[in-house]
Amino acid sequence: MAEGEPKAAAPLASTTLALEASVQARTPMLPYGRHTVVEADIQAVVEVLRSERLTQGPVVDAFEAAVAEAVGARYAVAFSSGTAALHAAVFAAGLGPGDEAITTPLTFCATANSVLYQGAQPVFADVCPDTLNLDPSEAARRVTPRTKAILPVDYAGHPADLDAFLAVADRHGLVIIEDACHALGATFKGKRVGGLSHMTVFSFHPVKHITTGEGGMVTTDHQGFARRLRVFRQHGIEEDERHRDPHRPWYYEMTELGYNYRLSDIGCALGLSQLTRLQANLERRAAIAQRYHEAFGSLPGLRCPAQRSGVRHAWHLYPIRLESPTHGMDRAKVIHELRARGLGVSVHFIPVYWHPYYRQRLGMRPGLCPVAEDAYHQLISLPMFHGMGQDEVERVIVAVADVFRALA
Ligand SMILES: *Cc1c(COP(=O)(O)O)cnc(C)c1O
Numbered sequence: 001m002a003e004g005e006p007k008a009a010a011p012l013a014s015t016t017l018a019l020e021a022s023v024q025a026r027t028p029m030l031p032y033g034r035h036t037v038v039e040a041d042i043q044a045v046v047e048v049l050r051s052e053r054l055t056q057g058p059v060v061d062a063f064e065a066a067v068a069e070a071v072g073a074r075y076a077v078a079f080s081s082g083t084a085a086l087h088a089a090v091f092a093a094g095l096g097p098g099d100e101a102i103t104t105p106l107t108f109c110a111t112a113n114s115v116l117y118q119g120a121q122p123v124f125a126d127v128c129p130d131t132l133n134l135d136p137s138e139a140a141r142r143v144t145p146r147t148k149a150i151l152p153v154d155y156a157g158h159p160a161d162l163d164a165f166l167a168v169a170d171r172h173g174l175v176i177i178e179d180a181c182h183a184l185g186a187t188f189k190g191k192r193v194g195g196l197s198h199m200t201v202f203s204f205h206p207v208k209h210i211t212t213g214e215g216g217m218v219t220t221d222h223q224g225f226a227r228r229l230r231v232f233r234q235h236g237i238e239e240d241e242r243h244r245d246p247h248r249p250w251y252y253e254m255t256e257l258g259y260n261y262r263l264s265d266i267g268c269a270l271g272l273s274q275l276t277r278l279q280a281n282l283e284r285r286a287a288i289a290q291r292y293h294e295a296f297g298s299l300p301g302l303r304c305p306a307q308r309s310g311v312r313h314a315w316h317l318y319p320i321r322l323e324s325p326t327h328g329m330d331r332a333k334v335i336h337e338l339r340a341r342g343l344g345v346s347v348h349f350i351p352v353y354w355h356p357y358y359r360q361r362l363g364m365r366p367g368l369c370p371v372a373e374d375a376y377h378q379l380i381s382l383p384m385f386h387g388m389g390q391d392e393v394e395r396v397i398v399a400v401a402d403v404f405r406a407l408a
Contacts, residue, residue, distance in 0.1 A: 029339075030342055030392055032317070032344055032346045032383050032384065033207035033384065034385045035385075036277075036281075037211075038273075038277075044269040044272065045273075054265055055265055059272065060078055060264075063263075063271050063272045066272055067271075067275065070185075070278065071192050071193065072192040072195035074220070074223075075221070075222075075225075075226035076217050076218070077220075077226060077230055077233060078215065078216070078268060079218065079261045080262060081214045081215060082203025082215075082216035083114065084259070084261035085201045086177070087114045089114070089177045089229070090114045090117065090118050090177065092199065093225075095115065095118045095149060096118055096119055097120065098146060099146055100122075100147045101120055101122055101148060101151055102122075102142050102143070102150045103122055103125075103152075103153070103179075104125070104133070104155070105349075105352045105368070105372045105373075106348075107179065109352050112151075115149075115151070123147070124352065126368075126369040126370065126371045127369065127371050132155045132375055133152065134150075134160055135371075136161050136165055136167075139165070147174060148174060149175040150169065150174055150175075154178065154314070156313075156316055156317040156319055157182045157183050157285075157315045158186070159186050159187070159193050159311050162196045162197060165197075169198070176198045177200075178193070178196070178199070179201050180202055181205075183314045183316065184202050184209045184278065184314060185209060185314050186311065186312050187312040189310045195219065199218050199222075199229075200220070201217070203215070203216050204216060204217070207316075207385070209278060209281050209282065209316065210281070211270065212271040213270065227240070228256075231256055231258055232256065233258065233260075233262055235260060237252055237254050237255075238254075238255055243255070282315070286315055288388060289305075289315045295400075296397075300405075301323050301329055301404055302320055303320065303378075315384060317348055317381045319379050320380050320381075329404075329407050331377060331378065334403060334407060337406075337407070338380070338399060338403055341399035342399070344383065345380050345382055345383070347379050348379060348381050351373055353366075
């Protein structure tokens with residue numbers, strides 16, 4: 001039997017619990033996402049470990065410059081996570097108590113939480129039925145005199161309708177903070193994600209396109225935002241000469257309530273090395289998506305993720321949808337069957353305002369965004385990562401076809 005194939009379970013009658021557990025442990029569950037680390041990455045990290053500086057050193061600057069260059073932005077500021085980067089962007093945009101920011105419910109909770117961190121109110125607007133990205137006209141309907149920002153998310157790696165959001169922002173004087181944690185390397189109408197919105201946020205968590213272990217980045221063309229991002233990352237301490245004193249080298253000024261949200265040189269070395277393979281990673285993900293499209297296009301009850309013309313999709317996720325109500329398949333049952341066949345499928349995402357914190361502490365109720373809620377019941381994320389072997393891709397296709405033919 002080839003490496004990576006699920007092993008048949010041992011006969012139940014003769015197994016102890018321990019043996020059963022060990023059989024299960026050896027059955028490789030194919031995850032929905034996974035990092036790849038190569039020898040050159042390890043060498044890059046070791047080099048930093050042998051150097052003078054483990055943090056606040058030259059590799060941070062080099063990684064920031066490389067990401068800025070890769071996405072076509074003037075500035076890039078590294079953070080300890082994508083979540084810290086989102087928080088900093090919300091701070092840099094000037095949000096505080098009494099302000100509102102509009103975002104999508106179909107995202108990881110960190111997007112909306114970052115608004116709460118600054119004491120402002122997240123306002124959820126519904127998504128487009130095809131891409132499941134925040135719908136610009138729904139967002140525009142939720143603008144009030146208190147709205148300061150919109151946080152669109154490039155769901156699954158498909159860029160949000162950025163032209164439309166920038167037009168809404170122009171009309172109302174808002175800041176667009178694009179959560180592009182799924183979309184490093186994506187393009188929208190020929191322009192790179194990262195250089196389009198007022199601020200764009202990336203994550204380098206291991207399930208994303210490149211990793212630093214934990215890490216994130218904000219890219220922007222605006223010097224003022226870049227300055228505020230840097231201050232916020234470092235306790236609110238000013239870096240600028242005007243806040244220093246040539247006669248007192250120890251002197252510095254803290255002017256804002258910031259955090260320690262720095263990314264270390266160790267993480268940045270890994271990120272710099274990983275970044276050299278970004279285009280290859282994107283191409284591999286696109287090839288897997290293409291193969292899935294071909295294989296699933298004719299399966300009853302299954303809808304493949306949409307791609308609008310004029311975008312390069314980054315394929316962070318491959319979320320299929322059950323075509324209900326015509327087929328009436330039970331999503332929980334489909335997931336159970338797929339997992340029984342060794343596919344570690346997942347769901348992206350539980351609508352954020354359904355979480356107990358949002359219901360109990362903020363008084364939000366189901367029914368707010370019906371398109372997103374309907375989609376939530378249909379979504380299943382299949383394995384999608386650049387390190388997938390062709391045998392693993394084919395394994396997914398066989399299992400999915402098997403389950404959908406049996407249940408349809
Ligand atoms: C991963 C992710 C985040 C958070 O990034 P971390 O680096 O894990 O903090 C935020 N938003 C979205 C949409 C994400 O996928």
